[in-house]
Amino acid sequence: MVSCCRVALLGFGTVGSAVARCLTSRPGDFQLTHILDRGADRKRSALPAPGVAWTTGMDEVLRGDAHVVVEAIGGIEPAAGWIRAALLAGKSVVTANKQVMARHGASLLTLAARQGRQLRFEAAVGGAMPIVRALGDGLAGDRITRIVAILNGTTNAVLSCMEASGCSLHDALADARARGLAESDPSADLDGDDAAAKLAILCALAFGLRVDPSQIDTRSSADITAHDLARARAAGGAIRQIAHAEYDRDTATLTAWVAPIVVPRGSIFASATGAQNAALITGEHSGETGIFGTGAGGSATAVAIMSDLAAIARDRAAILPAPVLSSPELILGSTTLNAELAEHAENDLLCGLSGLCVDRRPYAEVV
Numbered sequence: 001m002v003s004c005c006r007v008a009l010l011g012f013g014t015v016g017s018a019v020a021r022c023l024t025s026r027p028g029d030f031q032l033t034h035i036l037d038r039g040a041d042r043k044r045s046a047l048p049a050p051g052v053a054w055t056t057g058m059d060e061v062l063r064g065d066a067h068v069v070v071e072a073i074g075g076i077e078p079a080a081g082w083i084r085a086a087l088l089a090g091k092s093v094v095t096a097n098k099q100v101m102a103r104h105g106a107s108l109l110t111l112a113a114r115q116g117r118q119l120r121f122e123a124a125v126g127g128a129m130p131i132v133r134a135l136g137d138g139l140a141g142d143r144i145t146r147i148v149a150i151l152n153g154t155t156n157a158v159l160s161c162m163e164a165s166g167c168s169l170h171d172a173l174a175d176a177r178a179r180g181l182a183e184s185d186p187s188a189d190l191d192g193d194d195a196a197a198k199l200a201i202l203c204a205l206a207f208g209l210r211v212d213p214s215q216i217d218t219r220s221s222a223d224i225t226a227h228d229l230a231r232a233r234a235a236g237g238a239i240r241q242i243a244h245a246e247y248d249r250d251t252a253t254l255t256a257w258v259a260p261i262v263v264p265r266g267s268i269f270a271s272a273t274g275a276q277n278a279a280l281i282t283g284e285h286s287g288e289t290g291i292f293g294t295g296a297g298g299s300a301t302a303v304a305i306m307s308d309l310a311a312i313a314r315d316r317a318a319i320l321p322a323p324v325l326s327s328p329e330l331i332l333g334s335t336t337l338n339a340e341l342a343e344h345a346e347n348d349l350l351c352g353l354s355g356l357c358v359d360r361r362p363y364a365e366v367v
């Protein structure tokens with residue numbers, strides 16, 4: 001590190017409090033200057049760190065001397081507005097916010113480049129699984145054609161718990177809540193909306209496409225029963241919520257969906273249990289690259305944020321190029337799944353899509 005990097009933190013919840021503990025345990029590299037939270041008075045005793053200013057006012061953060069603002073409050077507003085304000089105030093930003101990055105990522109990254117500052121967002125997709133870096137850096141030299149991934153740790157924890165214990169979805173959810181892996185309202189996780197927002201971010205990174213999360217077809221996992229999982233098991237599979245995106249550049253056609261489907265027991269996806277995430281990325285020249293990691297939880301997500309902070313601290317002058325995004329001509333959803341399966345009607349279980357295995361019967365009959 002060149003010199004101590006000063007950091008202001010927005011949000012002292014699951015992720016923010018874990019980041020605060022990391023920052024205060026590395027005093028040589030980072031200095032935590034501010035914590036903004038609407039419960040600042042109530043929460044300040046949870047972090048005995050003298051020298052940290054607790055506040056409820058964003059103006060105080062903007063006037064402060066932090067080099068970087070970490071946004072961990074969640075939601076679209078005021079988070080997006082505060083990220084914009086921090087960039088305009090000359091600060092770099094690290095965010096864990098998939099909703100903001102899926103909807104406003106391109107304009108915020110453009111603003112960051114114009115301001116000569118950085119906006120990093122590894123924590124917004126996959127928690128500690130470094131898929132943003134994999135697509136943005138490691139595989140940037142290839143033309144990515146397909147991403148198949150588990151992107152929602154809550155749903156994965158619920159489905160793998162049902163699979164292991166034979167319990168109901170209701171009981172698996174209670175277990176996930178008790179372990180801090182599910183919120184009181186898990187509908188955005190189970191219905192696929194959370195994974196769709198993350199998939200939209202990945203479509204921008206991998207294919208250079210502007211996709212609104214609402215354009216991505218989602219099928220809910222909320223109706224899956226222990227019986228469905230037992231049937232999948234008997235057929236040599238497991239049920240996982242899979243996010244799938246594939247881009248045909250010749251026809252500018254994007255196929256994108258999030259749905260619970262049957263995957264083979266030996267696959268990287270069936271191996272992901274609890275809050276784990278997994279992804280298989282296919283490139284024209286590199287073939288398949290797999291990544292696997294902890295997709296949720298305060299400590300795991302804080303790792304992704306700390307890695308982004310370390311990258312900024314290493315080179316504060318680096319400017320990340322703003323993305324140039326185009327819109328796909330056509331977006332197809334999960335109906336293509338059934339059409340593809342119909343072509344392989346001779347197989348009970350179709351193994352294709354790089355080890356992804358789906359039942360040939362229409363989706364509604366499968367789960």
Ligand SMILES: NC(=O)c1ccc[n+]([C@@H]2O[C@H](COP(=O)([O-])OP(=O)(O)OC[C@H]3O[C@@H](n4cnc5c(N)ncnc54)[C@H](OP(=O)(O)O)[C@@H]3O)[C@@H](O)[C@H]2O)c1
Pocket residue numbers: 010011012013014015016036037038039071072073074075077078096097098123124127295296297298301
């Ligand atoms: N939790 C995970 O495993 C995980 C993983 C990856 C990414 N993320 C992302 O990380 C972000 C934070 O998630 P989280 O789980 O840490 O949420 P959280 O536990 O609800 O924490 C958010 C914190 O910000 C505060 N806050 C919310 N809105 C505010 C506002 N307008 N002004 C001031 N304070 C405000 C909340 O206060 P109250 O306590 O009063 O609500 C809370 O302390 C989200 O974007 C989420 O998608 C989370």
